[in-house]
Amino acid sequence: MSSVHGRNCHLCEAGCGLLIGPGRQGRLEVKPDQLDVVSKGHICPKGALLVEADADPDRLRQPMVRKGDRLVPASWEEAFQVVQDKLPKIIAEHGPDAVATFVGNPHSHNLAAAMYVPQLLRLLKTKNRYSAGSIDAWPQQLAALLMYGHPGDLQMPDIDRTDLLVVFGANPAISNGSLATAPGWGKRLTSIRQRGGDVILLDPRANETSRLVSEHVFIRPGTDSLVLLALINTLFADDLVDLGVAAGMVNGLERVRDFTADFTPEAVSERSGVSATWIRELAHRLAETERSVVYGRVGVVLQELATVAAWGLNVVNILTGSIDRPGGAMFCRPATGLNALKVPLGRPPALGRWRSRVSGYREVFGELPAVAMLEEMETPGPGQIRALITHSANPVLSIPGAGPRLDRALDALELVVCLDVFVNETTRHADVILPSPAGLERAFYPYYSQQFAVRSYARFSPPMLPMAEGQPGDDEILMRIGAMATDPPGDVLALRQNVLLKTIRGFTENPDSDVYGRDPEELLPMLHGNSDPERLLDLYFRTGPFGDHFGDGDGINLERVSAAEHGIDFGPMVPLLPDIVRTADQHIELLPEPVAELAPHIRRILDERIEGLQLIGRRQQRSNNSWMHNVSRLVGTGNRCSLLMNPLDAGDRGIFDADQVDVSTPEGVITLDLELTEDIMPGVVCAPHGWGHQSTTLGVASKLEGASVNDLMSPRRVDVGSGNAAPNGTLVEVTPHIRFGDSVPSTQSVPRLPIP
Ligand SMILES: Nc1nc2c(c(=O)[nH]1)N[C@H]1C(S)=C(S)[C@@H](COP(=O)(O)OP(=O)(O)OC[C@H]3O[C@@H](n4cnc5c(=O)[nH]c(N)nc54)[C@H](O)[C@@H]3O)O[C@H]1N2
Numbered sequence: 001m002s003s004v005h006g007r008n009c010h011l012c013e014a015g016c017g018l019l020i021g022p023g024r025q026g027r028l029e030v031k032p033d034q035l036d037v038v039s040k041g042h043i044c045p046k047g048a049l050l051v052e053a054d055a056d057p058d059r060l061r062q063p064m065v066r067k068g069d070r071l072v073p074a075s076w077e078e079a080f081q082v083v084q085d086k087l088p089k090i091i092a093e094h095g096p097d098a099v100a101t102f103v104g105n106p107h108s109h110n111l112a113a114a115m116y117v118p119q120l121l122r123l124l125k126t127k128n129r130y131s132a133g134s135i136d137a138w139p140q141q142l143a144a145l146l147m148y149g150h151p152g153d154l155q156m157p158d159i160d161r162t163d164l165l166v167v168f169g170a171n172p173a174i175s176n177g178s179l180a181t182a183p184g185w186g187k188r189l190t191s192i193r194q195r196g197g198d199v200i201l202l203d204p205r206a207n208e209t210s211r212l213v214s215e216h217v218f219i220r221p222g223t224d225s226l227v228l229l230a231l232i233n234t235l236f237a238d239d240l241v242d243l244g245v246a247a248g249m250v251n252g253l254e255r256v257r258d259f260t261a262d263f264t265p266e267a268v269s270e271r272s273g274v275s276a277t278w279i280r281e282l283a284h285r286l287a288e289t290e291r292s293v294v295y296g297r298v299g300v301v302l303q304e305l306a307t308v309a310a311w312g313l314n315v316v317n318i319l320t321g322s323i324d325r326p327g328g329a330m331f332c333r334p335a336t337g338l339n340a341l342k343v344p345l346g347r348p349p350a351l352g353r354w355r356s357r358v359s360g361y362r363e364v365f366g367e368l369p370a371v372a373m374l375e376e377m378e379t380p381g382p383g384q385i386r387a388l389i390t391h392s393a394n395p396v397l398s399i400p401g402a403g404p405r406l407d408r409a410l411d412a413l414e415l416v417v418c419l420d421v422f423v424n425e426t427t428r429h430a431d432v433i434l435p436s437p438a439g440l441e442r443a444f445y446p447y448y449s450q451q452f453a454v455r456s457y458a459r460f461s462p463p464m465l466p467m468a469e470g471q472p473g474d475d476e477i478l479m480r481i482g483a484m485a486t487d488p489p490g491d492v493l494a495l496r497q498n499v500l501l502k503t504i505r506g507f508t509e510n511p512d513s514d515v516y517g518r519d520p521e522e523l524l525p526m527l528h529g530n531s532d533p534e535r536l537l538d539l540y541f542r543t544g545p546f547g548d549h550f551g552d553g554d555g556i557n558l559e560r561v562s563a564a565e566h567g568i569d570f571g572p573m574v575p576l577l578p579d580i581v582r583t584a585d586q587h588i589e590l591l592p593e594p595v596a597e598l599a600p601h602i603r604r605i606l607d608e609r610i611e612g613l614q615l616i617g618r619r620q621q622r623s624n625n626s627w628m629h630n631v632s633r634l635v636g637t638g639n640r641c642s643l644l645m646n647p648l649d650a651g652d653r654g655i656f657d658a659d660q661v662d663v664s665t666p667e668g669v670i671t672l673d674l675e676l677t678e679d680i681m682p683g684v685v686c687a688p689h690g691w692g693h694q695s696t697t698l699g700v701a702s703k704l705e706g707a708s709v710n711d712l713m714s715p716r717r718v719d720v721g722s723g724n725a726a727p728n729g730t731l732v733e734v735t736p737h738i739r740f741g742d743s744v745p746s747t748q749s750v751p752r753l754p755i756p
């Protein structure tokens, strides 16, 4: 490889522009692309080590199949045959719901998987669909669905133009921004302050972002909804409500006033730890600053009142006139078209159309909550899960309450198929592992994260390296499995053709589309691209807001985007009301019934008296959920799975000089290194998720200290509105860890299964 390739990083939502070319000793090296139209030279340590992550010697280059208690390398045909031998039989005997799917985070940064996982799900027809969405973003998407009629109608903080940004429970300096895609969040926060604005952070921990903000305020875990209710209460009480451009477009204003009437700042102050005067002043500042916005992320979604908090963030932005206003909370306009704008008005919400068998959790957007998957595997009877297909997911570590229980449940299944690139805590239970091509061998476009970007832009990354001989793309793997699930078995080529035609028809049959009434058979051969995922991307570009609409204009298509070396910038967000609202009357529902029904739970949380330590999570810069701990240059100091504790709490428990502690709940016990710091508020302790590597085939990661915090969590602790997991705020006990050989016997750890 002689030339330098420019491409977007596929490791996280930010999608930074990178230049990859030969460096010292002829090895590929990554540099930031200073000319990338949006990231402008931003990069983080993970992106800088993208090549190492791809070249990890433990990364799978060929499928693995189970022989007894071992996983051994196999050919692609042998591997597909294992699925063929079992999958159709399980479906025939027990019905489609016997096959569960779990789709994890990296699939959304994989163009072929993002486009074709939905196709596999369509062919499988199972109601046992699960994903990382319900341990991550459901509350925010549910609030969007209930208020605006589509789960993709997410309000984005217009961080580049705001004068007052209030952040609840996020750490963009480390996470690089989430559900608000903007590479280089840190710099963007600094610019807010440089132009005279303010950034305020509410978080139980003075996290890495707190160093960049004007003010950090401690808030007790799980009480964001209460503070937001008090902000809304104050906006009404002090006559500060101004709907701005949303005037005349909302239903239920009076109902929101009544709903929040009891939640004065004084009523929530003690429970939340946030002063009443401060809350009242903040409401005034939000109302009086023209360009102001509130934003929240993982800190507010992994809690029991997450749907209320997500709703509250939206309502505050609406009542302060910030919605759809530059510098406020806007909706984005991706080059591939916003998904919310592709559906007809008034489509009934995808919510509660079925319930989970064991606990009766409500279906949300066609899925069931991740925390229900385990009990659906464990509980015998008709409808029990007998097979699991995963894509880019490590549920043993990532689902709260999964851990050793899921280890056992996976071993009891008749078939486990993992589309994954490592043998890790989950995939070691597989019958078959089918690896994706390496990242640099794939075409990339940040299709999902562009749906949440604070600017509209497009940059396409063609594959940089050739795929290994015989390696299928993710789309091919997914369609081959899908074809096995149909009765009679489908023809893969015909199914693939059908996907393209059906997707084109979605536009030609939509009166709002510029290609309405055109013949799909005429458009199909016009699509550019070297693969079906690329052809779909071309279709989305051409039908999107900047597209050529299959005409002669100068709009974009895949060829034009590919020709723009550093991307094309279409500018900041623009007002999109009322088009964006997809409810039947195109009015925003200010107090949807499913939120109003949560009133008793709000009371319960308000009246709760917390005694003991509450555990919250944190992300780490050199880490990526449960994976990338195998890149040796990313692990080490600064990337430890340790428990952060306030010295006051350590003093109370006499554990000042302990270097390790046992953290326990009724669900389990784990041992962690202890770090004392005043950055965390008293009464709260903090540890990252995704650690506790058990797989001996992860040469680097398996030797690292650490444990999985999700072994401590109860799967029953959920956001009552959506069923999203709510691990944050779990009560834990912390005691000094007594080592083997010390005079007092050590607390027994939860046993793990032997590694196959
Ligand atoms: N307690 C607690 N739990 C949490 C969270 C928390 O804050 N606290 N956060 C939650 C959140 S927000 C999320 S998104 C989830 C994440 O949890 P998951 O969605 O399970 O994702 P990861 O843990 O990142 O695991 C990613 C998997 O993808 C595989 N992989 C990596 N690259 C590729 C590829 O190119 N192709 C394929 N096929 N596979 C690949 C890796 O080997 C790994 O098995 O965790 C959740 N769990």
Ligand SMILES: Nc1nc2c(c(=O)[nH]1)N[C@H]1C(S)=C(S)[C@@H](COP(=O)(O)OP(=O)(O)OC[C@H]3O[C@@H](n4cnc5c(=O)[nH]c(N)nc54)[C@H](O)[C@@H]3O)O[C@H]1N2
Residues within 6 Å of the ligand: 012, 105, 136, 168, 169, 170, 171, 172, 174, 175, 176, 177, 178, 202, 203, 204, 205, 207, 219, 220, 221, 222, 223, 224, 297, 298, 299, 300, 303, 616, 617, 618, 619, 620, 621, 622, 623, 624, 625, 728, 729
């Ligand atoms: N380097 C790195 N980047 C990542 C990831 C990673 O693992 N590593 N993961 C990616 C993924 S999957 C996601 S979803 C995003 C997440 O992106 P963010 O949400 O920005 O990241 P977190 O670090 O989870 O930030 C959550 C914050 O919420 C706080 N918090 C915990 N409980 C509460 C609470 O009850 N109330 C309030 N107000 N705050 C609370 C925590 O202290 C923490 O500072 O990051 C993505 N980016």
Ligand code: SF4
Residues within 6 Å of the ligand: 009, 010, 011, 012, 013, 014, 015, 016, 042, 043, 044, 045, 046, 047, 048, 176, 183
């Ligand atoms: S911030 Fe995300 S996209 Fe940017 S270099 Fe780091 S991992 Fe890659």
Ligand SMILES: [Mo]
Residues within 6 Å of the ligand: 105, 136
């Ligand atoms: Mo996530």
